[in-house]
Every structure is written in structure tokens, then in C-alpha cells.
Amino acid sequence: MVLPIVPYGTPVLRKKCAPVTAVTDDLRRLIADMFETMASADGVGLAAPQVGHAIQLALVDVRDIPDRPSQVWIDGREADVDAFMPLVLVNPRIQPSGKAARAGEGCLSFPDIYGDVVRPAEVEVVALNERGEECRFKGGGLLSRAIQHEVDHLNGVLFIDRMESGELARVRADVEALLARTKAAMAKSR
Numbered sequence: 001m002v003l004p005i006v007p008y009g010t011p012v013l014r015k016k017c018a019p020v021t022a023v024t025d026d027l028r029r030l031i032a033d034m035f036e037t038m039a040s041a042d043g044v045g046l047a048a049p050q051v052g053h054a055i056q057l058a059l060v061d062v063r064d065i066p067d068r069p070s071q072v073w074i075d076g077r078e079a080d081v082d083a084f085m086p087l088v089l090v091n092p093r094i095q096p097s098g099k100a101a102r103a104g105e106g107c108l109s110f111p112d113i114y115g116d117v118v119r120p121a122e123v124e125v126v127a128l129n130e131r132g133e134e135c136r137f138k139g140g141g142l143l144s145r146a147i148q149h150e151v152d153h154l155n156g157v158l159f160i161d162r163m164e165s166g167e168l169a170r171v172r173a174d175v176e177a178l179l180a181r182t183k184a185a186m187a188k189s190r
Helices: 025-040 142-154 165-188
Strands: 045-047 057-060 070-074 077-079 087-107 110-128 134-141
Touching: 025 045, 025 057, 045 142, 057 142, 070 142, 087 142, 110 142, 110 165, 134 142
Parallel strands: none
Antiparallel strands: 045 057, 057 087, 070 077, 070 134, 087 110, 110 134
């Protein structure tokens, strides 16, 4: 089922999400719905708060993005990114590393708003998968950027918070217009 994606200005996007205490059938159903939602929105990542759930759950799928390559290493050996996707991250812990790189980002909670964000080029990840099993790996390229973006969501941090001041100034009018629409819609639904 495709779930509604909450827009910027919705309070859940600023919450620090609670850890998932158990991988249950209900959680797996939410994961399936989130994958369907992400695919229908042409996204490469989606975090649970973006669909109204303040829990430590994020999805990433960077397949078929030829102009923004990704790398993954498991136990220090490079692996096939496509075979590793799609990726479920429950209670993820990350350690970004490597040289910082500037690249464009968007966010499904900020429709049609894009901006450059500087992030470390690689990230080490420890998380549970959809079966409750621990997975450890290192990601690079778009995979690293997408994971860092989604884990930020789990901590109430948004990509606009990571933009340098000039980049944020460039998109400020669009961000403020989105916030005004969100506040108006929330006031109308009360």
C-alpha cells in the first residue's frame, strides 16, 4: 500500500525516533508499504518518520542510478551493490568517514526542492535487517549519501540543516512556501 509522505513542517520530521524493540509482522508490513511508497515516488531512500512513524527504520535502494555510482564493502571486500539492494536498516548506527564531497540532494518530504550538501564520502553501518539479523558493511558514493540522509531523518535532522548558508539561501523561498502550505493544511485538518 502506498502511504502518504509527510511534508516539511510536519512535527514528526523533527523528532528523534525511538528504537525498534522487535522485528514483527507489523514492522515487516510497514517495510513493504514503505518500499511501495518509495518506488511510487521514484525515491532512493525513505525513513519511517516520512510516513508518520517515529521509529528507527529506513530503506535505501540505489539500483539503476548509473550517473551516481555506489560502492559497498562487506568484511573489507567489495560486493555487488545491485545484489545488496534493496536495503532495510533497523536501528542503524553509522560512522561516516572519508573525504567530504559536495553533491545534490533532494528529499521526498521536500517535493521539487534540491540543493547541494557536503557529506563524508563513505559510511560504516551496523543495523538489523528485516529478519532481525545484524548486518555490517561500508558504503560509498550515492549509497553512503543516501544512508547518511535517511539516518539524519531518524534523528530529526533534515537535509536543509546540512546545507551551507549560500545554498540554503538559494532554496529558502521554496522551503518557506512548503512550510506555509503544510501549516495551512494541518490547521485545516484540525
